Amino acid sequence: MRNVKWTAAIVLSIVMLLGIVGPFSLVKKPDTSSAGFISEAVEPPEDIWAPYDETVVITTMVEENSGTSFQGSDDYQNNPWYQAYKDRFNIDLRNKWVSNDYGTKLNLAIADADLADVFYVDSSRLTTLYKAGLIMNLDDVFERYASDTLKSYWEENKDTWETGCFDGSLYGIPQMNYGIIDQFKYIWIRQDWMQECGFDAPETMDDVIEIATTFAEKYGGYALPDNQNLDIFFKVALSWGANPGIWVEQEDGTLGYGSIQPQMKEALAQYAEWYKEGIINSNFTTMDSDKMFQDMINGNCGVIAFDHWFSYNPMPDLLTNLGPEAIFYPYEIPTQDGSPVKAGIPFNNGGYVVISSQCKNPEAAMKIINFFCYMMDDAVEGGESTEFIYSLYDNNYPNIVRGTRVINPMTDYNQYIQIKDAVDRYLAGEEVDTSELGKNVSKFNSCVNWVENQDVNGVGDWIQQGNDRSTYGIAKKYVDNEQYVKDAMWGAQTPTLQQAGSTLNDILIEGFTKIIIGDQPVDYFDTIVEQWLTAGGSQATAEVNETYN
Amino acid sequence: MEKKKITVFDIILAVGLGVVCITCILPFIHLLAVSFSSSAAVSAGKVGFLPVEFTMASYEYVISGGRFLRAMTISVERVFWGTLLNLALMVLTAYPLSKDELLGRKFFVAFFFITMLIGGGMIPTYLLVSKLGLKDTIWALILPGAMPVYNMIILMNFVRGLPHEIEEAAWIDGANAFQTLVLVIFPLLGPSLATVGLFSMVNHWNDWFNGMIYMSEPLNYPLQTYLQTLLVDFEQLLQSSSSTGDIQAILSKMSARTGRAAQLFLGALPIMMVYPFLQKYFTKGLTIGSVKG
Amino acid sequence: MKKKSFAETIKSQWQYYAMLLPGVVITFIFCYIPLYGVIIAFEDYNVSAGFSSPWVGLKNFTYLFSQPTFVRTIWNTLFISVWKLALGVVVPVTFAILLNEMRSNKLKRFYQTLIYIPNFLSWIIMAGVLMDILASDGAINMILHSLGFESVNFLGSASVFPWTMIISDIWKGFGYGTVVYLAALTGIDPGLYESAYMDGATRWQQIVKITIPLLMPTIILMTILSLGNVLNAGFDQIYNMYSPAVWETGDIIDTYVYRLGIVQAQYAVGAAVGLFKSLISAVLVIVSYVLADKLAGYRIL
Incomplete structure (x- = not known):
């Protein structure tokens, strides 16, 4: 009899221990976790910039970047970018997970066959996913829903675009980088x-x-x-x-x-x-x-x-x-x-945006990519307010959308021309209207800060772009004269x-x-x-x- | 014990060992000095054992945002339950395995020992945890390592070293195995439990990898996983060439090295404070009430 | 006592089995079920096909051994880790005994706290500190210089590098072993020393006649357990301190495989290396276990 009591007591205390831990744990399952988020196919509107009639939910997987400095209550799920997708397109982008070891997590997710709708991969995983039939052929959706800006990247970088294609069909949209000017x-x-x-x-x-x-x-x-x-x-x-x-x-x-x-x-x-x-x-x-x-x-x-x-x-x-x-x-x-x-110039592509073959609304993913290109290249012309542009670009916020962005490889080149011009006007004593600089204003401010206060935090931008003898100044000449050798293994x-x-x-x-x-x-x-x-x-x-x- | 005379030998011993011990803490002091110094001083290699150009910037950066405290509480929760479960399983396993007369003892010892020599690797373990629905729960951090075999074997050998007479006395009183374990053996395990308990705690506290692979939400990261994410990848920062404002001011003062030093110090501090407390138990208690062998 | 039948034995021992049950279940689930993962060592593994990736037999192994420098990494690994193993016993035992000889309990406890501190620091951090101290203009070479010795290239010379690794590893880790041996020492009945003292034994005699023999089982236990790690010569440590100039003697299996860094085949080659290491350490552990049992009469398991 006593034996039974003792056994019961020990078993009971173990069960209680286990029972207490779960429910009272601080660790809470997020609502998009392993259970998987089932999104419904929704009829997309005719105009690629128009919002959906009803909210579309799509999922992504996010690489954490320690350089991002979240303001207030912002985080990887609640931030100006995600809010803009909601406001402009009625798209609800949900994070399946956020990790600073993206490669390992992604491998595990592939092994577990638990992928998000849209995410980015490197070239070897692109091949793996293509061979396994886990990602979508993007030919049609790109043709129909990619913005003109995005398509212009394709026109101008066909050699890089090729690397995201298999048998002539597009499977991964190359994310490219800020340009060879920094190489x-x-x-x-x-x-x-x-x-x-x-x-x-x-x-x-x-x-x-x-x-x-x-x-x-x-x-x-x-x-x-x-x-x-x-x-x-x-x-x-x-x-x-x-x-x-x-x-x-x-x-x-x-x-x-x-x-x-x-x-x-x-x-x-x-x-x-x-x-x-x-x-x-x-x-x-x-x-x-x-x-x-x-x-x-x-x-x-x-x-x-x-x-x-x-x-x-x-x-x-x-x-x-x-x-x-x-x-x-x-x-x-x-x-x-x-x-x-x-x-x-080594082949230096930031990755490939891919869409899961299970995704119900691939065009929603395209809209998100379009929006990034628009904000990068056309925001000032599009009449976006300075505050709105800053809210997306300050504090390294573009890192939040690392997995769903495509960058114009002329970004840094154009930025250099703009900043150098603004700095020269400033040095000549002219008034510079910073609102026309859009997202590049912080570069300009850094240069000014170095010139006026010898603030060492500004010296990087100053030597990169503001100074007469600058790295980008020299590099622009290299680029203009095609004074470089591209890696023949382009891909x-x-x-x-x-x-x-x-x-x-x-x-x-x-x-x-x-x-x-x-x-x-x-x-x-x-x-x-x-x-x-x-x-x-x-x-x-x-x-x-x-x-x- | 009666007083013995303090000899020259004792003094040489104390001084000699003291020197060795001091070399052990020098790196830690260096680290502390680095964490309070400016990045320029650190990257110039000027910092020895005292801070140069004293600043708290690294600490402000690590602690700012409240996530540090949250991660710390999750770590504490994990260490508490994890160590408790480790200890419970270790004691429950080590005690019967210490009995030579246990039928199939060799089989069970081999069963546990083999897991020290071979493992299935990260992917199968992950898939298992995922299939069991443990992802994003504290269980994912506790259960896969719930049975620390190495420490269990150390414990088992401690138990085997206990005099048999103690148990025999209990049996004569009519105690069963559970009673003997809880009432007789357990109180004698003080030093060894403190030892293996410390190892368990340190392991749970320092592990960052499981937190990284099993948690989807950074808010659920334990402290070491969170601190790991703060290791600033400088190139990554440069690529995102739009950094501005306060963060840049902090980053300029906080190079990767000073930040790392601060994170390491903060990360190690709680567990280090537990250590001297546990250590008390290392040196007392084993002989209390035991029968001489 | 009359011999019990099998059924009787089980019946009288059921409580022991009940105690074992939770540990066995947990270990089976989390350590044995994932073992099917070792098959990827024989596959051309890719994550999407998972464990049904194409079977390639021993190709991952032959690939490894056909690499021009792989065999040299095995020798480097053995050299470094055998020395680490040997000194990893001698130093903590010596230190524990010396600490135990100390009169002042307060000081003893204080020292014990200090020597464990390096264990709280990861090798990434420690490597940074050591690289400063061991540099050609670092603290140690300064001291050597002032004593009239030539300076030593601790990290850049292929003949010195392995020893730098061995000694710095012992220095960082001996607190752990010392804690274990001290805990074992507290288990020794003080009465033994007292009667030896009465008999006029010196401290040295007490150590040799009482302390060491009683510590022997723990020493053998710790040694055999660490033999399971003989092919892990310390990845974190060496990776953070080596350089191409010392690959000749300092490149170990783990650093080499890490550099292979093949995104695709990483898991398969990694699994092959893991299996290879498991086999070797299993053999070593079993041999040493049998030797300890048969020759010295110590049964540690």
Whole structure:
């Protein structure tokens, strides 16, 4: 009898424990969670900009972005974008989930066959979903419901659009990016030192080295930095006409991988020589980007080859530490033979918007995409109020709709023209009507803030667009003169490249490092290439030629 | 115990161990200093063990918006129920498995031990939790790891080390197995329960991955999952080139490193405060009332 | 005592089985049911086809072993983790014994708190701190310099790097083991020491004759349990501190597979590696278990 009582007591206490936890838990199921949201098909109106008669519910999956700064009671479900869909189209967009590890969550959702109506994917998942028949053929819905603005992106970027098609039919709408104007590389030089030493803008790589070594002799530290990923080397290599990291057409008309071409060997030979002479930081192999920048911030180095975003990171910290005179300006990378430098432009598409084959109202998804394009390109002309535009664009709110937007690849290019013009007028003492700048007004304000207050938070925008010597100013020239090489592999990676993954890159990085630090002679380059080819490189080359040539 | 004389050996021991212990907390102090320093000072590598250009910006950023507190309460809830369930299952399993005479004991030990060597991976586990309808409930965070085998085996060995006479005395009094466990064995488990309980708590507290995959709604994230989302991806911020206003002012002072330091410190603080409290139990209680072996 | 029949035994032990039931059920559901997932190690897995992806037999394994640098990662893994394992026993045991020898209980408790603190810090953070301290101009090299030694390239030299990993891992983790061994030490009857003291045994003799033998079962238990992890040489730690210059000696299985980073085949290759590691550790654990049982007479399970 007692046995039974004891058993009962223990079982009961476990059951009670379990019973209490559930109902009183703080964790509440959201109303669109795993149970799934069943949306009804609703007759769409004739005019693509008109609202539905009755509310249409569609679902999406959201990538959380820590840069978004929600105001008041806004969140990923309640925000001006979602409100605008409701107000303008009578569309109720619901989040199935929000996650900062979008890739993992999406894989799990695919495995669980629990997908939202509209969401974004990368190119390899696009293929997976297409093969599994989980996403919709968008030919008809795009033809009928895409706005003229969206269609103009298609007209102007057919090569990118192709990458979202299978057998000539559109399955994923390429989201593109802010434009190739942000893909170029520069030599950055510290201005106060440059003036003190009386240098002019460098015209050859020898000039760059002379400037850098003079700085090191005069102010201490070392001439050129680099990090363990050889990030700087790969930019300097452009000077030899090398195209590291992308596939380019060779003299014989076939496609070859830029990192294994003879130009790289020449660049390596010179770079190893520089290392031996002590021009390159002797500790670079143990430095990651943070450590490398740390040295720059401390004033150990006055020259670096880097991307446009050097002016956003680490420049503000650098100026806080060393004073505003220490500002770095961007210069073109000079080439060995004096010919114009050609930057490699990797395929850089922000993803693909896809629509689930289960979706009842695909045209509603198109309307949402249309609305983003409209707000990006035509809002000011469309007579939208400044407050409304700000409410959608300030505080990084465009990140909220990361999964349902398509970006005009001329965005940054056009923005540069507009901002540069406004800044010039401002500097000339004219009145600038900021309302005509629309969503770009904050860039303008940052530039003004730098000029008037030397506010380091504005220096990024200033060097990117406002200054006479700006990254986008140089890049605009590159773009206008078509002074770049597009990656011949314009689209998804071939199977071998996906399979071999980083193995191929590892071989190159490890080998290049050995050559640079003098563990191996320059001719070791040929051995590395041999290894690269046997580890899958030759097969990859064959595939790339077959698919993209 | 009677007083023994303090020798030179004792002093050397105390000082020597003290030095080792200090090296253990230096990183933590460094972290604390970083979290209170300005981003410029940190990225210049100027911060050692004292804050440079003191600022609370990182903390303001992490705590602002009220989500921090909510995530903290969810974590507390999870740690409480999760640890309780862990302890209950561990004790219930470890006690019978400590009995050599238990028929099929080897089978059961192997049954549990195998799970330490092989697992099915993330996807099947996720599908199971999803099919059971546990997604978006606190159960998804508690049940899959409800049986910590490693710690159970440690506990089992503690139980086996207890003198048999204690139990025999209880049996003679007519107690059954449940009574013996609850009334006799359980009170003797103090130090070992405190030990494995601490491990359980730390595991539940530090786990961010399950919160990420099983919760659809960021409002339901436990603290570590929430803090994980704050790891500012600088490139991501740059791509969204329209940032402005207050947040930019805060971000400018808070580089990824200072923010991370603040989040880490805040995230570790509660569990660290529990630790000394639990530690009291490590060092007392096992011998109380036991029969000498 | 007369031998009981099978039925009688079950009947007299039913309460034990009742206690085991919840743990067995939970473990079966959450650990055994998902085990069907290991089949993806033999498949050309893609998430949409799920577990009925095309069967490819041992292709994922042959693929891995045909990679030029995979075998070297196995040796690196073994080297690093065997040393971690050995020192991971010696250091905490020594420390626990020394702590136990301390007179002041307050100080002892305080020290115990301090050494556990690194366990609260993740390797991402710890790596950042260590990279500062171990840099060529970092604190440790400063000290070496002032003592007249040459500076050491702790993170950039292929011959030093594995040792940097081993020692820093021990330093970060020894608080955990110390806690376990201290808990075991509190279980030792103080009477034993007292009578030894009466007999005139020195502290050293007490340690050798009483403490260590009584600690042995726990040591063996912890060692065998950690053998299950022998192929996990510490991904978080090494990933955050290594660089191409030290791949020769510092690239371990997990970092290598992570770099493979293949979106598509990741799960299949990952599962293949997981299975490979499971097999090796199962063999090691069983062998060590049998050895401990047969040679030393310790049964830990």
